[in-house]
Amino acid sequence: MTRTAPPPAQKPPAVRAGKSGDAPAERSTRTVVSPLALAGRRGKAAYWSVFALVVLLFAFAFLFPVYWMVTGAMKPPEEVVRTPPTLVPEQWRTSGYTDAWDLMRLPTHLWNTVVQATGAWILQIVFCTAAAYALSKLRPAFGNIILGGILATLMVPVQALVVPKYLTIADMPLIHVNLLNDPLAIWLPAVANAFNLYLLKRFFDQIPRDVLEAAEIDGAGRLRTLWSIVLPLSRPVLGVVSIFALVAVWQDFLWPLMVFSDTEKQPISVALVQLSQNVPLTVLIGAMVIASIPMVLMFLVFQRHIIAGISAGSTKG
Amino acid sequence: MKTTSQPAAQAVPRSAGTPPPPGDARPAGRGPLGPLRRKIADQATAYGFLIGGLLCFILFSWYPAVRSVIIAFQKYTPGSDPEWVGTANFTRVFQDPEFAAAWRNTLTFTVLALVIGFAIPFLMALVLNELRHAKAFFRVVVYLPVMIPPVVSALLWKWFYDPGAGLANEVLGFLHLPTSNWTNGADTALVSLVIVATWANMGGTVLIYLAALQGIPGELYEAAELDGASVWQRVRHVTIPQTRFIILMLMLLQVIATMQVFTEPFVITGGGPENSTVTVLYLIYKYAFLYNDFGGASALSVMLLLVLSAFSALYLRLTRTD
Numbered sequence: 001m002t003r004t005a006p007p008p009a010q011k012p013p014a015v016r017a018g019k020s021g022d023a024p025a026e027r028s029t030r031t032v033v034s035p036l037a038l039a040g041r042r043g044k045a046a047y048w049s050v051f052a053l054v055v056l057l058f059a060f061a062f063l064f065p066v067y068w069m070v071t072g073a074m075k076p077p078e079e080v081v082r083t084p085p086t087l088v089p090e091q092w093r094t095s096g097y098t099d100a101w102d103l104m105r106l107p108t109h110l111w112n113t114v115v116q117a118t119g120a121w122i123l124q125i126v127f128c129t130a131a132a133y134a135l136s137k138l139r140p141a142f143g144n145i146i147l148g149g150i151l152a153t154l155m156v157p158v159q160a161l162v163v164p165k166y167l168t169i170a171d172m173p174l175i176h177v178n179l180l181n182d183p184l185a186i187w188l189p190a191v192a193n194a195f196n197l198y199l200l201k202r203f204f205d206q207i208p209r210d211v212l213e214a215a216e217i218d219g220a221g222r223l224r225t226l227w228s229i230v231l232p233l234s235r236p237v238l239g240v241v242s243i244f245a246l247v248a249v250w251q252d253f254l255w256p257l258m259v260f261s262d263t264e265k266q267p268i269s270v271a272l273v274q275l276s277q278n279v280p281l282t283v284l285i286g287a288m289v290i291a292s293i294p295m296v297l298m299f300l301v302f303q304r305h306i307i308a309g310i311s312a313g314s315t316k317g
Numbered sequence: 318m319k320t321t322s323q324p325a326a327q328a329v330p331r332s333a334g335t336p337p338p339p340g341d342a343r344p345a346g347r348g349p350l351g352p353l354r355r356k357i358a359d360q361a362t363a364y365g366f367l368i369g370g371l372l373c374f375i376l377f378s379w380y381p382a383v384r385s386v387i388i389a390f391q392k393y394t395p396g397s398d399p400e401w402v403g404t405a406n407f408t409r410v411f412q413d414p415e416f417a418a419a420w421r422n423t424l425t426f427t428v429l430a431l432v433i434g435f436a437i438p439f440l441m442a443l444v445l446n447e448l449r450h451a452k453a454f455f456r457v458v459v460y461l462p463v464m465i466p467p468v469v470s471a472l473l474w475k476w477f478y479d480p481g482a483g484l485a486n487e488v489l490g491f492l493h494l495p496t497s498n499w500t501n502g503a504d505t506a507l508v509s510l511v512i513v514a515t516w517a518n519m520g521g522t523v524l525i526y527l528a529a530l531q532g533i534p535g536e537l538y539e540a541a542e543l544d545g546a547s548v549w550q551r552v553r554h555v556t557i558p559q560t561r562f563i564i565l566m567l568m569l570l571q572v573i574a575t576m577q578v579f580t581e582p583f584v585i586t587g588g589g590p591e592n593s594t595v596t597v598l599y600l601i602y603k604y605a606f607l608y609n610d611f612g613g614a615s616a617l618s619v620m621l622l623l624v625l626s627a628f629s630a631l632y633l634r635l636t637r638t639d
Contacts, residue, residue: 030535032551033447034542051448054455061516062458066465068484069473081482131370138363146371153378155629159577159598160622163605163614164381164388170395173380191373222362251466253580254598258606269468273584276472285476288469299464300457307456310521311528 073097073286080282100286104275106268110290113267116183116256117249120190124245125238127191132200133226137212147201153194159254165189166258185259186249193248196241203237204230240309243302250295385622388615395611406616410604416617418592419600422507423576426596429511430575431568438519439564442526443552456527460520470517471584475500478509478585500586503593510581510594518574522567529563530556562635569632573625597621 038047072080073096075089100106134140135147169179169189179185207230215225231238253269260266266274268291276284299306389406391399410416445455462470477484478499486496499509533556541551557564579598582588588595588603597617604614 030538031446031530032443032538032548032556034538050444051450054444054448055451058455058458062461065473065477065516066461072476083482083487085482085484085487127369127373130366134363134366138359138366140363140367141360143363146367149379150374153374153382155626155633156378156382156622157573157577157625157629159579160618160625161378161381161385163601163611163618164385165377166605167384167388167393167395167611168376168381173376188373189377191370192377194374194378197370222366226366247464253468253583254602258602269466272468272472276584281476281482284472288472292465292469295464295466296461299460303457303460307460307524310460310524 096282096286099283104287109268109271116186119187120249121245123187128197136201136204150194181262181265385615385618389619393611406612410613419595419597423596427575434515438522441523446530459523463520467580474513475585503591506593529560533559
């Protein structure tokens with residue numbers, strides 16, 4: 001997890017920072033309620049009471065469940081099931097976390113998840129970037145038909161195809177290899193991500209052709225052009241695609257549940273559910289907290305880029 | 318942009334047909350390449366870049382899509398040769414009492430998620446857009462549940478709904494409200510799952526609505542106010558019409574997403590009680606992995622695929638004509 005975090009860090013800032021800077025910046029545009037109405041004494045009182053109410057509501061709805069989870073794991077087993085529940089643990093223990101770490105063998109499952117997510121991310125960056133570059137700049141024969149076919153898969157919801165996809169993984173066409181219980185079962189299908197490929201292609205389309213031709217005149221081959229001209233220009237979009245790729249694998253449940261029947265190979269999401277019946281509640285809660293930490297950390301580190309990315313998505317429509 | 322596009326437009330046909338004259342000085346060492354050989358070399362390079370991604374799409378998108386239709390008409394057991402059985406899979410699936418339950422639950426879930434999942438995030442975005450302080454805090458907090466793995470959210474709410482140690486009934490009791498059976502009652506289970514899904518997913522929706530609200534020109538509100546429009550009238554006649562397109566988009570996306578619901582019923586209720594939370598995708602999973610009936614699972618998949626593709630096509634059509 002610490003391995004996958006740094007690379008996206010260098011990607012978005014340069015271009016994104018400016019973008020996210022002016023979106024939430026105090027543009028003080030006019031909204032439904034006029035600034036005049038808020039200027040008076042009563043207006044101010046109304047504003048601050050609504051503000052306080054929203055803070056309380058948000059704290060209760062979104063932060064409290066997280067607090068409940070983090071502290072629940074620290075309560076002794078008999079305290080966590082007590083009614084009425086205690087708001088603050090009477091005794092603070094870390095055994096919920098340490099037991100989860102050992103009993104549910106979290107290191108194995110976390111490592112599996114990291115391997116699956118990192119591999120999917122790398123393969124997606126390599127193959128989707130190369131394919132998007134070819135479709136955008138290299139004019140392959142039938143390129144438009146291929147692009148159309150790729151975009152058509154956007155219409156086909158992923159989950160509706162899990163069964164035939166599973167059968168394909170279980171017996172790969174032509175080579176007849178069984179990829180079940182192999183990280184490749186996560187990595188390869190992850191590459192077939194039309195959304196990310198299209199994001200990349202659209203970004204590459206905006207790079208003027210003369211820039212690339214100038215590089216060619218200087219003797220750069222296609223790969224060299226991609227590596228030293230296109231990719232450095234594409235940092236923002238690569239950052240977005242990286243985050244999408246990592247989050248998608250980390251959060252996925254149905255597909256890994258299908259392809260990893262071997263407990264030894266299961267990612268944390270599948271292992272949590274499979275083991276949830278057989279462990280004490282405090283241990284399960286501890287494992288839930290640990291499973292959430294990597295993604296929440298990544299979110300807190302890249303929150304500005306993630307939020308700006310989501311907000312930007314809407315303005316394009 | 319305008320000035321640079323001129324020379325670029327000229328350069329394009331040249332490089333496509335004949336070898337580019339300006340660059341000829343350097344690759345001369347490779348010997349003279351005829352236009353045809355040059356073209357073939359260019360195509361080979363292009364496909365070299367394309368092939369990895371293309372193969373994955375063929376193997377894991379296009380082939381499975383075709384194959385699901387084929388297997389839907391076959392008796393398929395892994396390891397043995399498939400047999401053509403006509404529409405037997407469809408008739409068998411139709412006769413399964415769980416089939417009707419699964420579709421009914423999925424549709425109810427989708428409609429409920431649409432109503433709750435539209436109203437709450439839209440109201441939140443409206444209120445947040447009025448607040449001038451702690452903006453970043455609100456955005457981070459509302460998006461936090463989205464980053465918690467769905468499996469963890471599901472397990473967390475399963476614990477909240479627990480009739481013994483659950484927090485949900487404690488909170489209701491604290492507020493002097495009647496307690497609920499939540500996921501243990503056949504009539505409340507589905508709604509309970511909708512609450513989980515809404516809690517877990519609404520962050521993204523709120524952020525998108527917020528961005529849309531910020532795009533509304535302030536003059537519209539000023540003009541409306543001058544005309545004597547109340548706050549509610551301004552929302553009704555300015556905000557909603559101005560964001561109508563995005564509202565429609567998000568609703569369609571949500572329909573597509575919630576019709577594929579699986580994690581919540583699988584983790585929290587296991588489809589029960591009394592099949593009240595079995596969804597179509599859950600049933601597909603059951604056919605394939607519990608009954609080992611891949612033909613039936615594929616028949617169900619094809620039906621789900623058709624319904625969802627109709628929504629997806631509508632979405633793509635609407636987004637293209639912007």
